[in-house]
Amino acid sequence: MKKIDELPENVGRIVIAGHIHPDGDCVGSCLGLKNYLSVIRPRAQVDIYLEKFSEDFGFLQGAGEVCHELPEREPYDVAFVLDCSDTERLGDAVKYFTAAKRRICIDHHITNEGFSDENIICPDASSTCEVLYSLMEDSFVNRAVAECLYTGIVHDTGVFKHSNTKEETMRIAGRLITKGADPSYIIDETFYKKTFAQNKALARALDTAELWLDGAVIGSVITEKDFEELGIGSGDLDGIVDQLRVTDGVEAAVFLYEAPEGKCKVSMRANGSVDVSRIAREFGGGGHVKAAGCTVSGGWREIIDQIAGRIAEQLEH
Ligand code: 5GP
Ligand code: MN
Ligand code: MN
Structure with a gap:
């Protein structure tokens, strides 16, 4: 066609x-x-x-x-x-x-x-x-x-x-x-346009964000506790990863939130040399070279470690 x-x-x-x-x-x-x-x-x-x-x-x-x-x-x-x-x-x-x-x-x-x-x-x-x-x-x-x-x-x-x-x-x-x-x-x-709760969620994610790999990657997590405290749902988190990405000096941004059934939803964005679609695909997801995502079983700490490891491998090459 x-x-x-x-x-x-x-x-x-x-x-x-x-x-x-x-x-x-x-x-x-x-x-x-x-x-x-x-x-x-x-x-x-x-x-x-x-x-x-x-x-x-x-x-x-x-x-x-x-x-x-x-x-x-x-x-x-x-x-x-x-x-x-x-x-x-x-x-x-x-x-x-x-x-x-x-x-x-x-x-x-x-x-x-x-x-x-x-x-x-x-x-x-x-x-x-x-x-x-x-x-x-x-x-x-x-x-x-x-x-x-x-x-x-x-x-x-x-x-x-x-x-x-x-x-x-x-x-x-x-x-x-x-x-x-x-x-x-x-x-x-x-x-x-953002609701008050969406802005609060963005604030929480920015406030608790961390730099990894000598500042090459920024990451942040919204946990189940955050959902409760802020009175938000997963639909209130759009745009957070994009705000993380524009942090000066970062090659990639990773945002996770805790999803039902012991899973985490991962969103990734890249600025320079990292291909996040490759990483997302490896974890059962997909997307584009500079914007990709996946849903992974496990705790957010171990998922972060694994993803940071994959990004580090790409940055070394
Ligand atoms: P986002 O991070 O905004 O959820 O998604 C970024 C891009 O990755 C979008 O193009 C979206 O379609 C893709 N994506 C996000 N999550 C998944 C997933 O779990 N599986 C696949 N195949 N693609 C995803
Ligand atoms: Mn699309
Ligand atoms: Mn889409």
């Missing part, structure tokens, strides 16, 4: 799914595709399945119609899987994907090995939303689609500051503004 418009005119039932713990690119791409399909294939029945996501994305058209439960359904004619690098990251939606007659993955993760039948994976693209725009006919991109895609690009580029921001990213973002996306609303409301 080179363009979404190649879908048969009479396509019947379509499901769209993204990755677990949906982020801005995941929500933006799923809703953006649904809104686009409602323009080019208005008779198709399109369901979106995603885990619960931030209410900040509630203004995007179709956000209220996303299914968070997975009722039994007849196999779909087409399953689109967006911003998802492997079937494990699909969570429960894997059952719709497996049963679907046609399966198409659109993604930008370098660790995506092409698990679908049809794979459109562009590791150089800033975001799945950027890939998706390149598969759309510009004349059918309306304001609803533009708002979704712009949101995804803003989130995966950290508001156009990460190294994945290319000329093409800015060109597409500019085009989406022309189509009606409101940059200051989307950037403030979905990216920079």
